[in-house]
Amino acid sequence: MNLANRVAIITGSGRGIGKAIALRLAETGATVVVNDIDESAQGVAEEIKAMNRQSLAILADVSLSSDVARLVETTRATYGKIDILVNNAGITRDQLVVRMSDEDWDRVLTVNLKSTFLCTRAVLRHMIKQRWGRIISIASIVGIVGNPGQANYASAKAGIIGFTRTVAKEVASRGITVNAIAPGFIDTEMTQQLGEDRRQELMRHIPLGYLGSPRDVAEAVAFLASEEARYITGQVLNVDGGMAEAWL
Ligand code: NAP
Numbered sequence: 178m179n180l181a182n183r184v185a186i187i188t189g190s191g192r193g194i195g196k197a198i199a200l201r202l203a204e205t206g207a208t209v210v211v212n213d214i215d216e217s218a219q220g221v222a223e224e225i226k227a228m229n230r231q232s233l234a235i236l237a238d239v240s241l242s243s244d245v246a247r248l249v250e251t252t253r254a255t256y257g258k259i260d261i262l263v264n265n266a267g268i269t270r271d272q273l274v275v276r277m278s279d280e281d282w283d284r285v286l287t288v289n290l291k292s293t294f295l296c297t298r299a300v301l302r303h304m305i306k307q308r309w310g311r312i313i314s315i316a317s318i319v320g321i322v323g324n325p326g327q328a329n330y331a332s333a334k335a336g337i338i339g340f341t342r343t344v345a346k347e348v349a350s351r352g353i354t355v356n357a358i359a360p361g362f363i364d365t366e367m368t369q370q371l372g373e374d375r376r377q378e379l380m381r382h383i384p385l386g387y388l389g390s391p392r393d394v395a396e397a398v399a400f401l402a403s404e405e406a407r408y409i410t411g412q413v414l415n416v417d418g419g420m421a422e423a424w425l
């Protein structure tokens with residue numbers, strides 16, 4: 178795979194899966210805009226520059242329309258185009274439905290799902306004109322199989338899947354592919370917050386018998402972003418060690 182001359186925006190890429198995606202796309206030659214809500218984006222952009230690739234850190238809250246406009250416009254003004262968008266930023270606020278607050282519902286839907294809509298809409302205006310684009314959104318197998326305590330998160334991730342299938346149909350004639358990746362249980366700070374009992378219980382549902390790494394997700398993103406994946410659109414690719422199939 179060769180992403181030379183491609184410009185990519187990765188949301189929430191200051192750490193975890195997003196950081197692994199940013200580094201992997203840079204390895205394959207892409208210019209990478211590292212977005213995060215905090216300063217962590219800067220360190221990742223420095224790592225990429227040390228690989229002799231172009232990179233820019235843009236601090237922005239992707240749940241806010243004005244921040245997304247700044248993220249996309251700064252990218253276009255700096256590099257002249259946007260070829261690849263990876264909607265990766267996400268949060269959890271777990272609670273059983275009967276105890277879930279309005280705020281926890283709204284924040285999880287806004288950061289995971291609304292951000293995907295805002296960023297996709299903003300980049301599509303440029304991708305449609307250039308008649309080439311790749312949009313890859315990080316959903317979750319929880320959006321397919323459900324998970325107690327994550328009604329807000331599962332709804333947001335299921336929403337990303339419906340959004341992906343719809344936008345894929347809307348822009349297919351413009352040379353733009355739109356796909357989602359549904360990771361299973363990946364070893365990041367998000368899952369390190371889970372207690373040891375819960376981690377062991379989830380491990381029992383993984384046929385391959387071990388947690389995925391952020392790099393496993395990044396490899397799938399790099400493929401979907403490549404020219405080689407030009408005939409794949411509207412799909413959800415599970416990167417989960419077989420977990421969703423075993424859990425259904
Ligand atoms: P993570 O380690 O918590 O990283 C998420 C990143 O998103 C953080 O850098 C975070 O910034 C950033 N972020 C949060 N809100 C943001 C906002 N409003 N604007 C911009 N950036 C924001 O999570 P992860 O495990 O790498 O997960 C990445 C994606 O994969 C998420 O969409 C998640 O739902 C999905 N996923 C993860 C797993 C898993 O097992 N880990 C499984 C399925 C799906 P801060 O550092 O400031 O918090």
